[in-house]
Amino acid sequence: MGNIMRGRTMGRWIKDQKERRKHEIRTQNAQLHAAVSVAGVAAAVAALTASSATLSKNSGNKERSKTSNAIAAAAALVASHCIEIAEDMGAEHEHILSAVNSATIARSNGDIMTLTAGAATALRGAATLRSRLQKGPTTMALAEDHVEEGKELNVLAALNFVFKGGELLKLTRKGNFTKSMQNVSFEEGF
Structure with a gap:
């Protein structure tokens, strides 16, 4: 980050x-x-x-x-x-x-x-x-920036979710969702 x-x-x-x-x-x-x-x-x-x-x-x-x-x-x-x-x-x-x-x-x-x-x-x-x-940058570069910004926002949102202690689900081979970590929070460790 x-x-x-x-x-x-x-x-x-x-x-x-x-x-x-x-x-x-x-x-x-x-x-x-x-x-x-x-x-x-x-x-x-x-x-x-x-x-x-x-x-x-x-x-x-x-x-x-x-x-x-x-x-x-x-x-x-x-x-x-x-x-x-x-x-x-x-x-x-x-x-x-x-x-x-x-x-x-x-x-x-x-x-x-x-x-x-x-x-x-x-x-x-x-x-x-x-x-x-x-x-400045051309339209194509601006479009690429929006894609890059979207990816970065998704990464930041995921990190924020984990830091606050969200519930993560895991997809099994059979297609079922199971809880892999429940209420994991990294705030307590920092």
């Missing part, structure tokens, strides 16, 4: 801590993936706008070329900031480089939409995991 702490055993507490650590790692990985995905989208936008600026310059439309250059510079700034954030969060440089290189070859609207949808999904997934982590 000494190892029961607030309705939980020490083993259950250790298991809960391990599960929480796994969930923290899963959440951190999801956040890293989201940061790298957003960096990829920003790099794709920067590459496309730079390409558009080059096309505008070659076509002789100076005003459109200046606007495209400004947008390309802004997108490149956002992309570099996203890359720095991903690195600060712990993403490996090679992973970021691979994502950015893959994203910069995007040319069609479908490519950009796919990258954007992937980044949005990664952001939503990371946010969901982060909110679950902040709320």
Whole structure:
């Protein structure tokens, strides 16, 4: 009974801590993936706008070329900031480089939409995991706790019954109940 702490055993507490650590790692990985995905989208936008600026310059439309250059510079700034954030969060440089290189070859609207949808999904997934982590144990863990608490309550009730001197019945092989100990009390001995 000494190892029961607030309705939980020490083993259950250790298991809960391990599960929480796994969930923290899963959440951190999801956040890293989201940061790298957003960096990829920003790099794709920067590459496309730079390409558009080059096309505008070659076509002789100076005003459109200046606007495209400004947008390309802004997108490149956002992309570099996203890359720095991903690195600060712990993403490996090679992973970021691979994502950015893959994203910069995007040319069609479908490519950009796919990258954007992937980044949005990664952001939503990371946010969901982060909110679950902040709320605490998952529903399944809560259900297990209720089962564990029920078992512990049954054990405590049985111990309390014995300590107060309850009557215990024994089931024989023939299916009959017999009194095995009558009015046994441990209070007198303590």
